[in-house]
Amino acid sequence: YNNLCKVAESNLKKTEDYVNEHQLYQDTYQQCQHWLSTIRDRAAVCAELSGDKQTLQNRLERLQDLIGNLPE
Numbered sequence: 001y002n003n004l005c006k007v008a009e010s011n012l013k014k015t016e017d018y019v020n021e022h023q024l025y026q027d028t029y030q031q032c033q034h035w036l037s038t039i040r041d042r043a044a045v046c047a048e049l050s051g052d053k054q055t056l057q058n059r060l061e062r063l064q065d066l067i068g069n070l071p072e
Contacts (some may be wrong), residue, residue, distance in 0.1 A: 042066055
């Protein structure tokens, strides 16, 4: 009986650790998804190909700024 209790406690501890690791993974994944969505939205503003020279230059500068701020 004591061995069974120890095994059950050990398994419970492992399961709790797995749940905590998975929660950390989920949180990180959600942060990544949010970041990616934000970058897509910011890049979409620059997707239009028409406009005068100044407008296109401004879009290019915004895109270069986005690229310059990307993590490696």
